[in-house]
Amino acid sequence: xxxxAQGEAQEGKPAKEPVSSKPVSSKPVSFKPVSFKxxxxxxxxxYCLPCHAEENFNPSELSMDTYELIATGGKNGVPxxxxxxxxxxxxxxxxxxxxxxxxxxxxxxxxxxEGKAVWMKxxxxxVIADWIDKGAKKN
Numbered sequence: 001x002x003x004x005a006q007g008e009a010q011e012g013k014p015a016k017e018p019v020s021s022k023p024v025s026s027k028p029v030s031f032k033p034v035s036f037k038x039x040x041x042x043x044x045x046x047y048c049l050p051c052h053a054e055e056n057f058n059p060s061e062l063s064m065d066t067y068e069l070i071a072t073g074g075k076n077g078v079p080x081x082x083x084x085x086x087x088x089x090x091x092x093x094x095x096x097x098x099x100x101x102x103x104x105x106x107x108x109x110x111x112x113x114e115g116k117a118v119w120m121k122x123x124x125x126x127v128i129a130d131w132i133d134k135g136a137k138k139n
Contacts, residue, residue: 034131043124047105067138082136085129
């Protein structure tokens with residue numbers, strides 16, 4: 001009996017395709033769980049609660065003290081669409097051209113480093129986006 005190496009054709013059968021070491025998708029997939037309590041809420045506390053605490057007045061009427069208050073939303077509706085970060089107002093408001101109003105956090109000029117306004121870091125926005133994409137769960 002003859003043994004055939006992968007990729008060699010057996011009589012009457014086509015050669016097998018070599019196994020590729022390249023990923024199927026070029027988009028990186030994060031399998032790390034994202035926790036609202038451990039990963040997302042500390043970012044919200046740092047950037048959002050100075051204005052969006054329940055006891056503070058803000059024009060959007062969005063309080064972000066708890067998951068339940070965030071999920072209730074404000075004048076512009078619920079800030080996230082579970083599973084769809086790109087459609088979520090929260091992510092869109094953190095970008096350079098929000099669909100309504102000003103980019104958040106509203107006053108980065110108070111936080112100046114090396115002569116530049118400090119917005120939320122890209123990796124912090126990504127944590128929130130990953131959490132939304134993975135279902136925006138209270139975990």
